[in-house]
Amino acid sequence: MTHDAAELARLDRAHIIHPYLPGSATERVVMTEGSGCRLTDSEGRGYLDATGGLWLAQVGHGREDLADVAHEQMKKLEYFTSFWEFSNDRAIALAARLAGIAPDPLNHVYFTSGGSEGNEAAIKMARYYHHRRGDTDRTWILARSKAYHGIGYGGGSATGFPLYHEGFAPMMPHVSHLTPPWPYRSDLYGGEASTPEQVTDFLIRELEERIAEIGPDKIAAMIGEPIMGVGGMLVPPADYWPRVREVLDRHGILLIFDEVVTAYGRVGQWFAAQHFGVTPDIIVTAKGITSGYVPLGALLVADRVAEVLLRDHGFPMGYTYNGHPVATAVALANLDIIEKEGLLGRATSMGAFLHAELQAQLGDLPIVGEIRSVGMMLAVELVEDRETRVPLPLDPANMPHDVIRRETGVIVRDSAHSLVLSPPLIMTEAEAKEAASALRGVLERTA
Numbered sequence: 001m002t003h004d005a006a007e008l009a010r011l012d013r014a015h016i017i018h019p020y021l022p023g024s025a026t027e028r029v030v031m032t033e034g035s036g037c038r039l040t041d042s043e044g045r046g047y048l049d050a051t052g053g054l055w056l057a058q059v060g061h062g063r064e065d066l067a068d069v070a071h072e073q074m075k076k077l078e079y080f081t082s083f084w085e086f087s088n089d090r091a092i093a094l095a096a097r098l099a100g101i102a103p104d105p106l107n108h109v110y111f112t113s114g115g116s117e118g119n120e121a122a123i124k125m126a127r128y129y130h131h132r133r134g135d136t137d138r139t140w141i142l143a144r145s146k147a148y149h150g151i152g153y154g155g156g157s158a159t160g161f162p163l164y165h166e167g168f169a170p171m172m173p174h175v176s177h178l179t180p181p182w183p184y185r186s187d188l189y190g191g192e193a194s195t196p197e198q199v200t201d202f203l204i205r206e207l208e209e210r211i212a213e214i215g216p217d218k219i220a221a222m223i224g225e226p227i228m229g230v231g232g233m234l235v236p237p238a239d240y241w242p243r244v245r246e247v248l249d250r251h252g253i254l255l256i257f258d259e260v261v262t263a264y265g266r267v268g269q270w271f272a273a274q275h276f277g278v279t280p281d282i283i284v285t286a287k288g289i290t291s292g293y294v295p296l297g298a299l300l301v302a303d304r305v306a307e308v309l310l311r312d313h314g315f316p317m318g319y320t321y322n323g324h325p326v327a328t329a330v331a332l333a334n335l336d337i338i339e340k341e342g343l344l345g346r347a348t349s350m351g352a353f354l355h356a357e358l359q360a361q362l363g364d365l366p367i368v369g370e371i372r373s374v375g376m377m378l379a380v381e382l383v384e385d386r387e388t389r390v391p392l393p394l395d396p397a398n399m400p401h402d403v404i405r406r407e408t409g410v411i412v413r414d415s416a417h418s419l420v421l422s423p424p425l426i427m428t429e430a431e432a433k434e435a436a437s438a439l440r441g442v443l444e445r446t447a
């Protein structure tokens with residue numbers, strides 16, 4: 001059954017519970033097709049996808065090679081049963097492949113269907129690890145304000161936006177939020193930190209104090225996105241994660257990296273952990289593992305944690321779609337494409353190209369405070385005044401990202417007074433220029 005554009009819009013309003021209708025959008029765009037970095041909606045209008053879907057379309061849209069793999073796997077074995085007593089060849093092959101690309105000693109894999117489930121699993125894993133070692137008081141989870149860890153009660157509680165907690169209380173107890181690393185905003189650090197190193201000093205002092213307040217032997221883990229995505233693409237100072245890791249290690253606290261956004265090439269390496277030179281105990285991944293072609297997530301777990309979880313009867317937490325054969329087959333093919341097409345290197349080179357284009361097109365605008373990027377994660381932070389760095393007041397009826405989409409067909413995201421770009425890693429130079437000039441056209445009128 002096919003519907004015309006008006007009928008699709010009516011049925012959408014009548015039957016779908018969407019999460020939010022953010023910004024100034026009054027009608028949803030109904031997408032019907034995608035190819036590479038291009039999308040087409042139900043009215044035949046074309047778009048340039050500069051967000052890679054929801055930070056995940058690493059290899060681009062509409063690839064027949066991935067569709068063929070899913071098709072073949074469905075014909076061979078679509079699914080049998082959960083992972084308790086059985087396994088399947090595709091999941092085994094993917095787990096071995098992930099262990100091969102992850103930093104040592106992350107050699108064990110727990111499959112999920114997405115990022116929220118992944119963070120639930122990671123938080124439970126951390127508590128259970130300590131429990132099984134007899135450290136039963138270690139229940140606290142450290143997180144950060146402005147963090148986003150999904151919609152579950154565990155990850156959702158670790159999420160550091162009051163907006164996501166409102167109306168859902170009580171959230172999970174024993175979660176404590178620290179200040180996020182955001183060197184551009186020195187006011188977060190009492191105005192006293194003006195260099196990246198001073199930002200880290202402040203945050204490490206706060207971390208030590210918080211651990212002392214809660215009690216070092218009551219804390220199971222700290223969870224953090226290596227680069228905060230939803231929070232506005234916040235890149236920490238280079239010494240932040242190594243120093244956090246050193247403090248946590250000293251107190252026997254596990255480190256969980258939520259790499260749902262940053263893994264699988266987004267920052268120019270397989271994992272952002274490698275970018276920062278820190279190996280956490282658990283890496284939570286999803287999104288880019290299949291470039292979004294089918295839902296899948298995977299936790300990469302360090303040997304010492306897995307060894308405890310796997311004792312006796314193993315880790316008592318499973319669900320229907322652990323290691324789904326079609327999803328894991330597609331993930332394997334997706335990783336092959338990333339490797340064969342050199343997309344890790346391309347994320348670095350195209351990210352630098354797009355950054356330079358944004359700088360050239362927007363650098364002179366007084367409302368552009370900072371342009372920051374790591375690989376193919378980029379943000380343009382909007383300010384009222386470059387000196388004071390006061391965030392630019394935005395008109396909810398005319399948010400810049402909505403105006404850019406409406407007027408130019410270029411899709412970027414709005415995130416905490418920043419315009420965020422996370423394009424497919426296959427983006428061309430011509431497309432990067434198109435995206436940058438679309439931003440210029442709209443922002444120069446806003447300036």
Ligand code: PLP
Nearest residue numbers: 114115116148149150225260261
């Ligand atoms: N963690 C991070 C850092 C995310 O950005 C997201 C989603 O955007 C999630 C977790 C939740 O993942 P999912 O939406 O697949 O449940």
